[in-house]
Amino acid sequence: MTRAASATLEVRGLSTHFFSRAGVVRAVDDVSFAVGRGEIMGLVGESGSGKTVTGFSLLGLVDPPGRVVAGQIRFEGRDITGLSDAEMRRLRGRHIAMVFQDPMMTLNPVLRIDTQMIEAVQAHERVPRAEARARARDALGLVGIPSPEERLRAYPHQFSGGMRQRVAIAIALLHRPALVIADEPTTALDVTIQAQILAEMQALCARFGTALIWITHDLAVVAGLADHVAVMYAGRIVEKGTVEDVLDQPMHPYTAGLIGSVPSRTRRGERLPGIPGMTPNVLNLPPGCAFRTRCKRADATCAADPPEFAEDAAHLHRCFHPLVAIPA
Amino acid sequence: MATWLLRRLIQAVFVVLAMTVIVFLGVNVIGNPVDILISPEADAAERVRAIAALGLDKPLWQQYLVFIAGLLHGDLGRSFVYNEPALRVILQRLPATMELAFAAVLLAIVLGLPAGLYAGLRPHAFLARTLMAGSILGFSLPSFWVGLMLIMVFAVQLGWLPSTGRGATVTILGTQWSFLTVDGLRHMILPACNLALFNVSLIMRLARAGVREALPSDYVRFARAKGLRPVRVIGVHVMKNILIPVVTVVGLELGTTIAFSVVTETIFAWPGVGKLIIDSINLLDRPVIVAYLMLIVLLFVVINLLVDLLYTVLDPRVRLEQAA
Amino acid sequence: MSAAAGAPAREETPFRRFLADFAESRMAVLGLVVFAAILVAALAAPWVSPQNPYDLAQLDIMDGRLPPGAQSAEGMTFWLGTDDQGRDMLSAILYGLRISLFVGAGSALLAGVVGSALGLVAAYAGGWFESFVMRLVDLQLSFPSILVALMILAFLGKGVGNVMLALVIVEWAYYARTARGSAMAERRREYIEAAECLALPRIRVVFRHLLPNCMPPLIVVATFQMARAIALEATLSFLGLGVPITEPSLGLLIANGYQYMLSGKYWISFYPGIALLVTIVSINLVGDHLRDVLNPKLRR
Numbered sequence: 001m002t003r004a005a006s007a008t009l010e011v012r013g014l015s016t017h018f019f020s021r022a023g024v025v026r027a028v029d030d031v032s033f034a035v036g037r038g039e040i041m042g043l044v045g046e047s048g049s050g051k052t053v054t055g056f057s058l059l060g061l062v063d064p065p066g067r068v069v070a071g072q073i074r075f076e077g078r079d080i081t082g083l084s085d086a087e088m089r090r091l092r093g094r095h096i097a098m099v100f101q102d103p104m105m106t107l108n109p110v111l112r113i114d115t116q117m118i119e120a121v122q123a124h125e126r127v128p129r130a131e132a133r134a135r136a137r138d139a140l141g142l143v144g145i146p147s148p149e150e151r152l153r154a155y156p157h158q159f160s161g162g163m164r165q166r167v168a169i170a171i172a173l174l175h176r177p178a179l180v181i182a183d184e185p186t187t188a189l190d191v192t193i194q195a196q197i198l199a200e201m202q203a204l205c206a207r208f209g210t211a212l213i214w215i216t217h218d219l220a221v222v223a224g225l226a227d228h229v230a231v232m233y234a235g236r237i238v239e240k241g242t243v244e245d246v247l248d249q250p251m252h253p254y255t256a257g258l259i260g261s262v263p264s265r266t267r268r269g270e271r272l273p274g275i276p277g278m279t280p281n282v283l284n285l286p287p288g289c290a291f292r293t294r295c296k297r298a299d300a301t302c303a304a305d306p307p308e309f310a311e312d313a314a315h316l317h318r319c320f321h322p323l324v325a326i327p328a
Numbered sequence: 329m330a331t332w333l334l335r336r337l338i339q340a341v342f343v344v345l346a347m348t349v350i351v352f353l354g355v356n357v358i359g360n361p362v363d364i365l366i367s368p369e370a371d372a373a374e375r376v377r378a379i380a381a382l383g384l385d386k387p388l389w390q391q392y393l394v395f396i397a398g399l400l401h402g403d404l405g406r407s408f409v410y411n412e413p414a415l416r417v418i419l420q421r422l423p424a425t426m427e428l429a430f431a432a433v434l435l436a437i438v439l440g441l442p443a444g445l446y447a448g449l450r451p452h453a454f455l456a457r458t459l460m461a462g463s464i465l466g467f468s469l470p471s472f473w474v475g476l477m478l479i480m481v482f483a484v485q486l487g488w489l490p491s492t493g494r495g496a497t498v499t500i501l502g503t504q505w506s507f508l509t510v511d512g513l514r515h516m517i518l519p520a521c522n523l524a525l526f527n528v529s530l531i532m533r534l535a536r537a538g539v540r541e542a543l544p545s546d547y548v549r550f551a552r553a554k555g556l557r558p559v560r561v562i563g564v565h566v567m568k569n570i571l572i573p574v575v576t577v578v579g580l581e582l583g584t585t586i587a588f589s590v591v592t593e594t595i596f597a598w599p600g601v602g603k604l605i606i607d608s609i610n611l612l613d614r615p616v617i618v619a620y621l622m623l624i625v626l627l628f629v630v631i632n633l634l635v636d637l638l639y640t641v642l643d644p645r646v647r648l649e650q651a652a
Numbered sequence: 653m654s655a656a657a658g659a660p661a662r663e664e665t666p667f668r669r670f671l672a673d674f675a676e677s678r679m680a681v682l683g684l685v686v687f688a689a690i691l692v693a694a695l696a697a698p699w700v701s702p703q704n705p706y707d708l709a710q711l712d713i714m715d716g717r718l719p720p721g722a723q724s725a726e727g728m729t730f731w732l733g734t735d736d737q738g739r740d741m742l743s744a745i746l747y748g749l750r751i752s753l754f755v756g757a758g759s760a761l762l763a764g765v766v767g768s769a770l771g772l773v774a775a776y777a778g779g780w781f782e783s784f785v786m787r788l789v790d791l792q793l794s795f796p797s798i799l800v801a802l803m804i805l806a807f808l809g810k811g812v813g814n815v816m817l818a819l820v821i822v823e824w825a826y827y828a829r830t831a832r833g834s835a836m837a838e839r840r841r842e843y844i845e846a847a848e849c850l851a852l853p854r855i856r857v858v859f860r861h862l863l864p865n866c867m868p869p870l871i872v873v874a875t876f877q878m879a880r881a882i883a884l885e886a887t888l889s890f891l892g893l894g895v896p897i898t899e900p901s902l903g904l905l906i907a908n909g910y911q912y913m914l915s916g917k918y919w920i921s922f923y924p925g926i927a928l929l930v931t932i933v934s935i936n937l938v939g940d941h942l943r944d945v946l947n948p949k950l951r952r
Contacts, residue, residue, distance in 0.1 A: 059553060063544070093555030100553075105546035109645060110568045119564075120554045155644045171554065343791065354807040468936045470883040472890045473906065473925045480913055480922075491914065580794075587796035591887055595910075606891050609806050617806050624799060632794060 007074075008178050008211040009035045009058070014071035016050075016057045026285070027053040027066065029235040035179070038209045040202070042222035042243070044258070045232035051215045054232070055181045058213075059098060060088040076178060094124040097172035101184040103164035107156040113167060114152035120171050139170040144200060162193035169201065176208050183215045198225050219258055223247055231255050234280055234290035241315030251317035253295045289319070336636060340629040347625040348399065351618060352392050399622065405615030409608070414619035418601055422623075423503040424494060425593065425600030429586045431507065431520040433578060436527035441574065443528075444535025449562070451540065459532060466529025471588060475522040475595040482518060490515050492597035519596040523589060527581055531574055538570030572642050579635030583628045673945045683937030690931050694749035701743035702728055706898075713738050717912070720919050733919040735908060741919060744905055745927045751901035752928070755812065756882030759819035763881075764874050766820065767827025772866065774828070775835030776858050785828065792825040797884060805893045815894045819881050830873045834866035841865075868946040875939035879932045886928055902928045 016028040027050045035041045045051045056062045058073060060083065073081045080091065092098075100106040107116060117136035118129060127135075133152070140148035143166040156164055165185055172180050182201070186194040202225060205212045214226060222229050223243060230240035231254065239252040250256040257275035277294035280286070286293055288303040295302070398404065404414045447456040483491035495515035497504035506512030542548055543566065551561045590602035597603065601620060608616040675681055693700060720733040720741075732741035774785040792800070804818040838844065839862070847857045886903030888894035890910075895901050900908070902924045909920025 061549060061552060089552075089555050089557065091555070092553055098550075098553040100546060100550055102546060106550040108547040108551070108565050108569070110572070110643065111565070119556060119560065123555045123557065123560075157645050168550075346791070351803075354803070464936060464940065465933060468879065468883075468933045469929060470886050470903075470932070472887050472903075473928065476906070476910065476913060476921055476925065480918055484914055484916070484918075583794075584796040587799045590798065590802065591891065594891060605802070606893075609802070610892055621803060628795060 007034045007036045008039075008076060009213075010072075010074040011058070012072045012074075014054065014057060014068065014073065016053050016062055016066055016068045018066040020065055026235050028057055031071070031232070031235075031237050033230050033237065033240060035211045035213060037178070037211055038205065039228070040205060040212045040214060040226045042226035042229040043213055043215045043232060044217065044219060044222055044229055046217055048234075049232040050235040051232050052183050055098065055183050055213065055215055058181060059092055059096060060085065061092075061098075090124070093120055093177075094175045095177050096179045096181065097175070097177040099165070099168050099172050099180065099182040099185045102188050103161060103168050104156065106168055107164060109156050111155075112152070113154055113156065113159075117152070117167075117171055117174070120174055124175055135174065136170075139174050140167065142173065142204070143167070143170045144196075145170070161189050162197065165189060165193075165197060166200075169197070169204075173204060173208070173210070177210060179211045179213070180205070181213045181215070184217070185214075186221070187216070187218070194221070201225075219247070231258070234285060236290065236318065238291065238319065239315075239317040245315040249315075249323075251315065251322035252291075252319045253297055253323065254291050255317075256323055333637075336633055340633055343629050344625055348396060348622065349392075351621050352395050404619035404622065407608075407613055407616045409611055409613045409616070414615040415623075417616055418604065418619050418623055421599060421601045421604050423505065424598060425586060425589050425602055427505060427507060428516065428519055428523060428589055428592070428598060428600060429582065431516055432523035432585055433527060433582060435520055435524040436531055437574075437578065439524070440528040440531030441535050444532040445539055445562075445567075447532065448536040448539025448543070451536075460536070463529035463532050466532075467526050469525070471522060471525060472591045472595060474525055475519070475592055478518050478522055479595070489518050491518070494599055519592045519598050522596070523585060523592045526588070527578070527585060530577060530581065534574050534577055535570055538573060539566060542566045542569050572639070575642060576635055576639050579631065579638060582635075583631050586627065587624070670945065674941065677941040677944075679937050680941030683934040683941075686930060686934040687938065690749060690927075690934070691753065693746060694753050697743075697746040697750055701740075701746040702731075703740045703743040705739040705744045705747055717917055717920070719917075720923075732923045733917075735905075735920045736912070741923055744900070745902070745924050748900055748902040748905050748924060749927060749931070751812070751895060751899050752882055752885060752903070752931070755816055755819065755885045755895070755901065757878050759816045759885075760823060760874055760878040760881045762816070763820040763823035763877065764827050764870065767824035768831040768863070768866075768870055770824070771828035771831025771833075772835050772858050772862055775832040775839060776854070776862065782832070786832065789825045789828050789832075792822075793829070797822040797880070798887065801884060801888055802893065805888065810893060810896055812895050812899060815885055815888060818888075819884060822884070823877050823881060826873055826877060827870060830869050831866055834869050835862055838862055838865050872939060872943045872946055875935060875942055879935040879939065882928070882935075883932055 011034065012032045014028055014031045015026065018025040018027055029050070031050075031054055033041065033043075043051045043054065053062065053066070057068050060068075062068060068081070071081065072079060075091070075096065080088070083091075107113070114133060114136060117139065118132040121127060121132035121135055122129075137148045137152060140151060145151055145163060145166055151159075156167075159167065165188075169185070172182075186197055189197070198221065201212065201214075204210065214222070216222060226243050228240065228242045229246050230237050231246070231252065232238070233254050239246060239250065239255045246255060247259060250259055254275070261274050275294055280290060280293065286303075288305055289295075289298070291298075402413075402415055406412065407414045407417050410417050443459050446453075447459050450456050479491045482489045493515055495506050495512035496509045497506045497512060498508040499505075500508075506516060548561060548565060551565050552558075556565075586602075589598075589600060590606055592598065593600045593602035594606050601623075605617065605620045607613075608620070698704070716734055716736050716738045718730055718734045720731060722730050722733065728740070730740050730742070732745070734740055735744065770785055774782040800822050801818040804821060805814060808814045808817070844857065844861060847861045852861075885894055885901060886906070889901050889903030890907045892907065895904055897904065905924040906921045906928070909917070909922075909924070912918075912920050
């Protein structure tokens with residue numbers, strides 16, 4: 001993991017809490033990671049693990065009753081944690097862009113594609129409409145949409161799911177941002193399209209040197225795409241490291257469980273191991289390690305807060321009883 | 329698109345036809361056609377003549393055909409009171425009603441949309457909650473009482489505005505319009521407000537609900553993630569989405585507004601078709617009643633058709649379903 | 653039963669829960685209380701009101717048009733003034749409320765019975781009957797209620813019976829549409845299938861099994877319809893097309909006083925208007941909150 005001061009994004013101790021009448025939900029709890037220029041980081045976790053909220057927190061898009069309560073976010077060396085909304089707006093779409101999960105709902109169904117792309121351009125640069133339109137057309141071509149000129153005049157519902165997502169990606173890349181946060185962008189698409197988009201994203205990021213955070217629950221995607229990965233559970237990062245390290249030698253039982261529950265050709269005929277139990281109710285997290293209610297290795301020591309990450313290690317975990325071998 | 333239009337037109341014709349049957353039955357079967365169509369002052373000999381002339385001695389279905397034929401020629405009988413063709417009496421007064429109705433709808437949109445937008449954006453603000461509470465009053469209060477109160481406050485107590493009648497008019501294209509004169513506008517304000525009240529409340533609630541539904545949606549979040557200014561996010565993205573239900577409802581309510589003008593026109597003595605129909609019912613001027621009903625039905629069917637058309641223009645998703 | 657293990661065993665029937673939910677809105681409770689008071693006052697009018705406004709022997713035309721608080725020759729106080737015939741306004745309002753409530757609630761109830769039955773049967777029977785009924789409903793609902801009422805009264809003439817008939821014809825469609833929508837959702841549920849498997853007569857299935865589960869939205873509709881009916885009857889009477897002068901409702905009272913507004917004798921129209929207002933608003937407040945409470949989608 002790059003430790004250079006020129007890391008595109010550095011997050012330290014980020015915490016985002018939701019304050020409701022029923023209690024405080026610690027959706028993101030003391031999360032730290034860094035992404036360097038041109039690197040791809042996978043943020044993995046089940047639904048409810050806080051990964052999407054992490055993405056929103058980075059852009060300042062967390063709505064009440066949620067709020068970033070602690071932590072520091074440094075973007076290209078600059079502290080952007082306490083920025084006003086107006087200042088964040090200058091970053092959004094231009095230096096940090098986001099792609100959402102369901103393209104049907106992220107593109108406004110009653111506005112044309114060109115309207116939605118031109119406004120994205122003109123929000124950050126004073127260019128005449130014709131030029132903005134030309135850039136939009138080029139962006140569509142970039143993501144592999146045929147006959148972009150006609151497509152510009154279309155409405156979102158006239159596109160297939162995969163096409164719509166490409167449009168969303170094109171919009172994200174309009175200003176060649178330094179960082180793109182992609183929140184489960186291929187989850188709603190079928191596998192073949194998924195593979196195409198993954199490949200294209202990888203190529204584009206390599207080409208423009210864009211750092212990419214790919215939020216997903218699908219380990220297989222991360223394996224093929226990312227350079228390094230962080231695993232989240234119940235709002236906390238439980239393991240992070242390079243993809244090879246984490247997937248080949250997982251240290252945290254949860255990571256091992258995730259890997260183990262992926263069907264594989266090499267283990268045909270065997271019962272598919274799952275992780276017993278269910279994701280905990282985030283309002284009632286057990287003290288100490290949040291995973292201990294489902295962990296075979298848990299014991300009394302796990303009731304205390306798990307160890308913090310050691311600063312300079314490459315492959316980090318938060319567990320009292322880390323694994324040291326691949327599960328059989 | 330063309331097939332859909334054709335289908336709707338056929339439906340519309342069917343509805344109008346159904347109405348003619350209902351009106352015909354109402355006049356000739358339920359009511360006593362002799363009383364309805366012949367002036368009560370006619371003596372016996374005139375009655376016999378009139379019965380023969382009106383064909384009231386013929387079989388029912390024949391009378392219906394005669395009725396329809398008359399309709400298609402624009403002949404809906406003669407008013408007892410005005411002694412003119414009933415249709416002409418009505419058409420003379422129609423512009424006044426249309427003027428009032430449009431003013432009311434315009435007022436409702438201009439007042440209701442911003443208010444609803446504000447209430448949706450700041451739902452817990454004191455002003456917003458007051459507006460919403462007011463909107464419940466707005467569609468609870470019977471409009472005739474509101475009209476009376478308006479007169480009492482603004483005309484009697486404060487003396488700012490005239491209480492009845494239509495102001496000075498300007499003749500354009502052969503009809504008289506009063507909104508082009510200051511005096512005309514002064515006379516129009518109170519009745520327009522009265523007529524607009526129900527619509528304002530409706531639009532306000534619709535706009536507020538639309539905003540509250542749109543704000544947490546993904547496309548608004550995406551628009552913000554693109555770095556768009558809040559003015560644009562709300563003014564374009566949210567607005568375009570809430571405009572669709574608001575416009576459809578306004579269009580549909582246009583008919584109701586015209587219908588409720590009977591009350592407003594009566595209170596404010598506004599010389600439109602609403603006042604005419606009430607007077608005619610009280611004076612038993614049945615040909616005018618029949619003519620009014622037929623005209624209103626036609627108006628309604630046309631309005632509904634136009635609203636449907638407008639809806640397809642506004643919502644691109646619907647357009648393609650029809651083309652498919 | 654969804655209580656987590658270890659929760660205290662409290663007797664919380666659905667009805668109790670409904671009451672608790674309803675009581676959360678103070679406005680709605682206020683509305684209910686006010687309406688109940690109005691209902692009681694109207695029912696008790698013959699015993700409670702200072703004067704019987706329709707007993708001509710009790711009226712003295714010299715008492716006409718007195719402002720609120722004035723005294724009659726016998727020392728009776730006209731709390732809300734008198735109208736042009738010398739009738740005590742308070743008494744007139746109480747008696748007027750009886751008519752207004754009777755017509756309004758009566759027509760809403762009648763329309764409810766007819767409309768709901770038609771809607772339920774239409775949903776259960778399906779086929780051409782359902783199409784026919786629904787077409788009728790759509791047709792009716794595309795016309796404003798006041799127009800339909802006007803049309804009917806123009807043909808039939810005035811009178812309490814005719815007004816109620818007109819109101820019922822105006823209102824049934826709302827019930828039918830709601831009942832049908834509700835029934836269509838419930839129809840697919842297992843308990844209906846079970847009842848059908850028992851070979852129960854269809855009428856019984858519809859009214860004994862389907863109806864109770866479709867009640868909540870119908871109750872909401874009934875509440876709003878009652879307020880609308882009262883308002884519509886008042887409007888019609890005000891226009892001179894509704895109840896006869898011998899049984900004046902609040903609308904007619906307001907109409908009677910209209911001509912005196914411009915000369916400053918506001919109380920003849922104003923107080924009946926307030927009574928009408930309070931009645932309608934209180935019903936609407938109750939209905940508004942009732943709708944939220946009974947809405948399954950908003951279950952908290």
